[in-house]
Amino acid sequence: MNCPTIRYRFDPAVIVATLLTGMLVGTVASAGPRNVILIIGDGMDDHQITIARNYLVGAAGKLVLDELPLRSVAQVLTVTDTVPSEVIYVADSANTATSLSTGIVTSRGRLGTTAGSDRDVTNIVELAQAAGLKTGIVATSSVTDATPAAFVAHISRRYCESPAAMVDVAYRGITLADCTPDLASNGGKGSISEQIAASQVDVVLGGGAKHFAPNVAGGDHSVLEAAKKNGFHVITKGSELRSVPADKKLLGVFSESHLPVRLQGEDGRVAEKPKSSFMNQVHRYLGSVTLPEPMRCEANPATAGVPSLEMMTEAALSHLANEPDKGFFLVVESASIDKQSHVRNACGSIGELEQLDEALASALDFAEQYPETLILVTADHGHAAQLVPNESLFSEFGVPVYTPGHLARLVTRDGAVLAINYATNSFKLEEHTGVNVPLYSNAAGQGRVKGMVTQPELFDIMVKYLGLSRALALPTPSQ
Amino acid sequence: MNCPTIRYRFDPAVIVATLLTGMLVGTVASAGPRNVILIIGDGMDDHQITIARNYLVGAAGKLVLDELPLRSVAQVLTVTDTVPSEVIYVADSANTATSLSTGIVTSRGRLGTTAGSDRDVTNIVELAQAAGLKTGIVATSSVTDATPAAFVAHISRRYCESPAAMVDVAYRGITLADCTPDLASNGGKGSISEQIAASQVDVVLGGGAKHFAPNVAGGDHSVLEAAKKNGFHVITKGSELRSVPADKKLLGVFSESHLPVRLQGEDGRVAEKPKSSFMNQVHRYLGSVTLPEPMRCEANPATAGVPSLEMMTEAALSHLANEPDKGFFLVVESASIDKQSHVRNACGSIGELEQLDEALASALDFAEQYPETLILVTADHGHAAQLVPNESLFSEFGVPVYTPGHLARLVTRDGAVLAINYATNSFKLEEHTGVNVPLYSNAAGQGRVKGMVTQPELFDIMVKYLGLSRALALPTPSQ
Numbered sequence: 001m002n003c004p005t006i007r008y009r010f011d012p013a014v015i016v017a018t019l020l021t022g023m024l025v026g027t028v029a030s031a032g033p034r035n036v037i038l039i040i041g042d043g044m045d046d047h048q049i050t051i052a053r054n055y056l057v058g059a060a061g062k063l064v065l066d067e068l069p070l071r072s073v074a075q076v077l078t079v080t081d082t083v084p085s086e087v088i089y090v091a092d093s094a095n096t097a098t099s100l101s102t103g104i105v106t107s108r109g110r111l112g113t114t115a116g117s118d119r120d121v122t123n124i125v126e127l128a129q130a131a132g133l134k135t136g137i138v139a140t141s142s143v144t145d146a147t148p149a150a151f152v153a154h155i156s157r158r159y160c161e162s163p164a165a166m167v168d169v170a171y172r173g174i175t176l177a178d179c180t181p182d183l184a185s186n187g188g189k190g191s192i193s194e195q196i197a198a199s200q201v202d203v204v205l206g207g208g209a210k211h212f213a214p215n216v217a218g219g220d221h222s223v224l225e226a227a228k229k230n231g232f233h234v235i236t237k238g239s240e241l242r243s244v245p246a247d248k249k250l251l252g253v254f255s256e257s258h259l260p261v262r263l264q265g266e267d268g269r270v271a272e273k274p275k276s277s278f279m280n281q282v283h284r285y286l287g288s289v290t291l292p293e294p295m296r297c298e299a300n301p302a303t304a305g306v307p308s309l310e311m312m313t314e315a316a317l318s319h320l321a322n323e324p325d326k327g328f329f330l331v332v333e334s335a336s337i338d339k340q341s342h343v344r345n346a347c348g349s350i351g352e353l354e355q356l357d358e359a360l361a362s363a364l365d366f367a368e369q370y371p372e373t374l375i376l377v378t379a380d381h382g383h384a385a386q387l388v389p390n391e392s393l394f395s396e397f398g399v400p401v402y403t404p405g406h407l408a409r410l411v412t413r414d415g416a417v418l419a420i421n422y423a424t425n426s427f428k429l430e431e432h433t434g435v436n437v438p439l440y441s442n443a444a445g446q447g448r449v450k451g452m453v454t455q456p457e458l459f460d461i462m463v464k465y466l467g468l469s470r471a472l473a474l475p476t477p478s479q
Numbered sequence: 480m481n482c483p484t485i486r487y488r489f490d491p492a493v494i495v496a497t498l499l500t501g502m503l504v505g506t507v508a509s510a511g512p513r514n515v516i517l518i519i520g521d522g523m524d525d526h527q528i529t530i531a532r533n534y535l536v537g538a539a540g541k542l543v544l545d546e547l548p549l550r551s552v553a554q555v556l557t558v559t560d561t562v563p564s565e566v567i568y569v570a571d572s573a574n575t576a577t578s579l580s581t582g583i584v585t586s587r588g589r590l591g592t593t594a595g596s597d598r599d600v601t602n603i604v605e606l607a608q609a610a611g612l613k614t615g616i617v618a619t620s621s622v623t624d625a626t627p628a629a630f631v632a633h634i635s636r637r638y639c640e641s642p643a644a645m646v647d648v649a650y651r652g653i654t655l656a657d658c659t660p661d662l663a664s665n666g667g668k669g670s671i672s673e674q675i676a677a678s679q680v681d682v683v684l685g686g687g688a689k690h691f692a693p694n695v696a697g698g699d700h701s702v703l704e705a706a707k708k709n710g711f712h713v714i715t716k717g718s719e720l721r722s723v724p725a726d727k728k729l730l731g732v733f734s735e736s737h738l739p740v741r742l743q744g745e746d747g748r749v750a751e752k753p754k755s756s757f758m759n760q761v762h763r764y765l766g767s768v769t770l771p772e773p774m775r776c777e778a779n780p781a782t783a784g785v786p787s788l789e790m791m792t793e794a795a796l797s798h799l800a801n802e803p804d805k806g807f808f809l810v811v812e813s814a815s816i817d818k819q820s821h822v823r824n825a826c827g828s829i830g831e832l833e834q835l836d837e838a839l840a841s842a843l844d845f846a847e848q849y850p851e852t853l854i855l856v857t858a859d860h861g862h863a864a865q866l867v868p869n870e871s872l873f874s875e876f877g878v879p880v881y882t883p884g885h886l887a888r889l890v891t892r893d894g895a896v897l898a899i900n901y902a903t904n905s906f907k908l909e910e911h912t913g914v915n916v917p918l919y920s921n922a923a924g925q926g927r928v929k930g931m932v933t934q935p936e937l938f939d940i941m942v943k944y945l946g947l948s949r950a951l952a953l954p955t956p957s958q
Contacts, residue, residue: 087894088895387912425873436529
């Protein structure tokens, strides 16, 4: 594997001095400035975690995630855009990331803006910057995708990712969004990539080069050029993470769109519909049904040269920690647990959960050196994948019993078959679910993170831990 | 509502004296003997909890469950019966309740016995009795059903519930089990109801009268008569819970089979398949699909005169606490969260989760008086129900998007529509899932229950808390 050497500022002499200073003032805990690392697994509900654990380390094994000392659950809240007092029960990544980044409850598709009234709400990155802290955003998606974007941008619709996609944004001929009110010419902040380019975020790493290629609105240079003019050191190759100037903001975009995922099914297979025999088509209790052939996950060759989430996380931590007197806020997202579940690729989701687990291990290593680091791991919303029996509970009845949806069957390291069901709709893409999501924290969360919190409360916990003033924040809308 | 007056032994003078004694020895915590209350929601995964919360108290509301100070997750482990070293990923209530009651990992359908080798393993109720503690079992199912039975019986197959169902046990003509080796004439312990009747459990409350009606094996009297001969005071009406002799073992069976559930859909409706228009039958992206009409849940009239889980729990606690110098172990199960999810009745599951929440409130009240009480709340396995979007995430695409399974749509107290999907198979009954399950505890769990535990480890935690000797226990099989 092509692993860059990360040069941490973990000087043993500094550590000893820091510890001694801590002891002199009575506690090691107050030794340094405080940091928050928020790790988001997109769509990473308990099914996804159990599926990944079973595949990667076996049913009785433990992920790094499983060893975290504090486990809680986060309540996902969403409202409609037309009547912002009206509840809806299933979220998307835009409104949930906005809850985490700003502490408000908003409607699906919105980033850093209020439901209905479309007001901008200050996010934790802006609060941290105002307090002199450093900030970072790392994602395996395009950095303009909903989750990372909610930590930097304020815009009415998540699909307005570049200046070329602001008016009548269409996907294969179907109009998905319109951000006319967000155009700079209308007093708005412009597209998501333009807002990133114009930002003061210290580190932004992920995919999405294509959203930085168009010219800025009303200008004759690309968004990437605009980022450079704004002081960003821009890199596009994983190998460039090895040596980045410590005194410049860093923008790394390592693929045109989302980063390729680590794992795929054999021969690119995803979940498939069980196949009915002729008599089974006459009646569902007759004849037989053939389930998809079990398979193993295999490496996706498209990842060659693309940095892992762990490598990006280590580079971001190294960059953020290079001014030891300043604390920081860093958000790290494994984005494609969700995206691969939408397309029924169980192997894809498993590999991206593994990436999250590795990034978490790096964050925990960092927190060993800098104990004033609160690490939170959570998901934004639940997802379609369900771990179902490989052999039905009702096999004794002697009739074919099979899912009406799509099934993937994976041979695990236990040597057993893990069956994963996708059956939330008849469309090409599966739905999110509205289940409460897992929330974990390291020891720094003790006494701060209770058994259940809402996503906006998670924002409050981070802001309070970093000692940030919320004076900058706009009043939150009624929830 | 027909609420019996429960006469707790909560004498204020005793409480004050206990507190004073506690202070004299330096801590209130060591004031009395220790108790464990294990509350099991059958099939109660995070989807079930989120669905029930949304319906009962609204999206931003809190159940009693949600306010518990410690939230963890339990890892569900199962092996095959043919090769007990072989893992399977989805459990049933028999093997999981056996993990909780005995600390071993076994195969589906087994109660208190090892996979393959069929050895009996001592359970926590037997360990508690051997140590002089009192014991109780409360369930909304038949008391002979898998979960309660695992805390008293040792038998190879869960379906052998009475002496009339030991050989070639069939359901509607389909053979489900055979317990010939468990017959007393073959040196076994007999059916589940016979094992309950012969037991020394202090309180057994639930349904299942029909399993106590047949004559005991080789005898001329019913299993219920055998229970009476063995010292049980037998009751069959909820009103009889008001006055039970404090000095006798108590067996209450309040219905022929499982207790009727609290809530049902309007006009008995459960989840339904969306209805396709003619053109939609030509192709799934043409025409239109009509989703099931939204409805509210309504009271099930069949519950009249049947005690609630809360009433049974209070009666059991009162009975168990009537010898204040003895600690106790009590297991309380809300059984039909699972059973109603099998039959796609979202209202049924919601009402039974509400019953669990009320029983938990009673347990917490009890622990206020007796702080040496560890309360654990968990599930045995996950279930089919999924909270899905009422309006698809892909509605912009303008084609019908709907579940391939069954959908229930409920109007909640938020005034919004909650959509619940059941799509794990094509059969009359939905499957369990293999997701890790929630685990909660009260303050007594602090430092004892970590962020993730296996179900056998949960047994260890309870045994250790009660200071029980495991000397009685058979060696556990290799896992």
